[in-house]
Amino acid sequence: MLMAAFGNVCGNLPALRAVLDAVDKAGIHTIVNAGDSVVGGSHPNDVVDLLRERAIPSVQGTWDRRAVRFVRKRATLARRLPPAEFDALERTYDALHCEELEFLRGLPQQRVLTIEGLCVFLCHGAPGRPSDPLPEDADRVKLRRAREAANADIIVCGGAPAPSARTVDQALFVWPGPAADPQGQEAGYAVINTDSEPWQAQFLHVRY
DSSP: OOOEBBOOTTTOOOHHHHHHHHHHTTTTOOOEOOSSSSSTOOOOOOOOHHHTTOOBBBBBHHHHHHHEEEEHHHHHHHSSSSHHHHHHHHHHHHHHHHHHHHHHHHSOOOOEETTEEEEEESSBBBTTBTTTTTTTTTOOHHHHHHHHHHHOOOEEOOOOSSSSEEEEEEEEEEEBBBOTTSSSEEEEEEEEEEESSSEEEEEEEEEO
């Protein structure tokens, strides 16, 4: 099985298009999105529409969740977030249409997929604790607990600042890293290969 995984699109439509074009050219049909899809960039509605159009299995990331709860949690978010981050969140919320907000609101924080007989656990945070990040440099004990909570063959986690992969108790953990490059030059994604022995995750970048 070949599976492409990405996360942290952050409203960057050109980055998302670049990733999907590269995946399509490689002939990879299985794609997952580890969340944080809209906050930060100038095309949140277009990003959501493309995810929906392609029917890409997605989860709700931390910033997605903040966006859909913005009105109810505005005062709390204003106190807790740095001004620049709060302003980016407010701009995204103001830009999002009702239909796109409802799509984000309806996304699960974690989901389980069965693909070619393998169990794939998709989350933005840690399995069983979706609001908490699972760092790529977490100790082995923490990863074993995450492995037990997910009970999956492949565990894809979003939110990491850089791509990484680790194998723990025969489960492959993959952090795709951010799809959107803050400098606006490259888009990143992971390709997971279970036809190899051992399973591998390759991290690729495409210019846009």
